[in-house]
Amino acid sequence: MKKITAHEPQEELLSVEDAFADARNSDMRWQAFDAEQGRKRIFIELPEPLYQTLERLAKQQQQSVPTFVERIIHNLVTTFAPAK
Amino acid sequence: MPLSALRTVVSNTGPLISAFQSNRVDILLQLYDLIVIPDSELAEFKKHGATKEINKLIEAETVVVHALTDTEKTIAKEISEAIASSRHTKDKIAMHHYPEAEAMVLMNRPSLSVQEILLDELAARDIAKQRRIPVIGFAGVLIRACQRGLLSAEAIRDSLTLCQKLRNTLFYQFYCRSL
Numbered sequence: 643m644k645k646i647t648a649h650e651p652q653e654e655l656l657s658v659e660d661a662f663a664d665a666r667n668s669d670m671r672w673q674a675f676d677a678e679q680g681r682k683r684i685f686i687e688l689p690e691p692l693y694q695t696l697e698r699l700a701k702q703q704q705q706s707v708p709t710f711v712e713r714i715i716h717n718l719v720t721t722f723a724p725a726k
Numbered sequence: 727m728p729l730s731a732l733r734t735v736v737s738n739t740g741p742l743i744s745a746f747q748s749n750r751v752d753i754l755l756q757l758y759d760l761i762v763i764p765d766s767e768l769a770e771f772k773k774h775g776a777t778k779e780i781n782k783l784i785e786a787e788t789v790v791v792h793a794l795t796d797t798e799k800t801i802a803k804e805i806s807e808a809i810a811s812s813r814h815t816k817d818k819i820a821m822h823h824y825p826e827a828e829a830m831v832l833m834n835r836p837s838l839s840v841q842e843i844l845l846d847e848l849a850a851r852d853i854a855k856q857r858r859i860p861v862i863g864f865a866g867v868l869i870r871a872c873q874r875g876l877l878s879a880e881a882i883r884d885s886l887t888l889c890q891k892l893r894n895t896l897f898y899q900f901y902c903r904s905l
Contacts, residue, residue, distance in 0.1 A: 646747050647774045654814050654848040656863050664866025665873065671841055671860060672733065672757075679731050703786060706755040 686711075730839040732759040738826045739763075739770040741844035741864040742789075744889035746779045753871045761789045762838055764828035792838075794828055802827040808853045815849035826850040833859050864889070 656664070676683075688696070693707075700710035735758050742761070745751045754761065761783070768791065771780040783789040794802060803820070805827035810820040817823070826845060830853070833840050842860040844867065845851050854861045862870075868885055871877040877885075 646743060646776045646779070653817070655846055656848060656851065656865065660851075661863060661865035661869055664862040665869035667860070668842060668862040668866060668870055669873070675733065675841055705786070705788070706752060708756065709759060 729760075729837070732839070734758070734760040734762060734838060734840050735842050735844055736762045736764075736829050736832045736838075736840050737789075737844040738829045738846070738850065739767045739774070740846040741867065742780065743771075743774055743776055744846070744864040744885075746776050748885035748888040750868070750885050750889075751779075751783070753867060753876060755788060756876050757867065757871065761844075762832055762840060763789055763791055764825060764832055765791050765793045766825040766828050770825055792832055792835075794831060798831045799828075802831045805830055805853060805857075808856075809849050812849035812852050814852055815847070823850065830854055830857065830859055 696710060697707055700707045703710065705713075742754075742763070745754050763780075768777075768780070771777055780789065784791060802824060806820040806823040809815065809823035809827060810818050815823070826847065827850075829843060829845070830850075832838065833843050842862050843854060844864065845854060845861050846863045846865075851861050851863070865882075865886060868877060868882045872879055872882055
């Protein structure tokens with residue numbers, strides 16, 4: 643574990659109910675956001691070592707695999723099917 | 727990608743410190759594209775020994791640091807005073823709550839298109855709710871990750887234990903039962 647000290651350990655923290663309510667409300671907000679942005683979710687299965695390589699490259703750029711893949715696809719589409 | 731299409735949040739120092747402590751920055755990166763912080767938080771990261779970690783995220787452009795205008799700083803001072811006077815805090819010195827107040831002010835910048843603020847302290851959350859600012863704490867982020875299949879319930883328990891969010895056994899047991 644890293645030697646990073648806790649932030650304001652003397653302060654009161656939220657309850658379990660609050661934590662679950664946070665998750666529920668946040669999920670609703672992001673679902674509305676995705677719908678507004680016209681985002682669609684896709685599911686892709688990748689064989690190893692392809693996934694491991696993607697994971698390593700994403701980590702090098704401090705990105706998640708989904709964000710990294712989304713950017714690759716975005717660049718491919720922009721290159722091969724540029725907006726007219 | 728336009729800024730408005732990014733999943734952008736403002737974060738107070740606490741949730742990011744918790745993510746560093748529990749090695750769960752990856753979860754934040756799975757759920758959000760961009761994390762905005764006010765520059766007043768940088769001193770707090772230094773104080774907690776997390777300068778290297780936050781700088782790494784800033785270099786990767788995952789975290790973006792914003793300075794407030796003079797008008798925004800005036801509003802932040804008012805908010806910090808409101809937080810200090812909350813019954814939920816033992817720390818009655820308004821300046822100690824200034825970074826989270828600045829984070830709340832950044833929530834109101836339309837150019838950033840921010841959807842929610844990562845905030846754990848009850849007093850600050852109370853003021854945020856009064857101002858209709860959408861809030862989520864670090865535990866909520868982990869629960870959301872669990873519900874999306876990114877983390878197991880056990881991983882949540884381990885993360886919360888590592889970042890010392892569970893100082894009370896009853897709370898800990900309740901968490902385990904609830905997941």
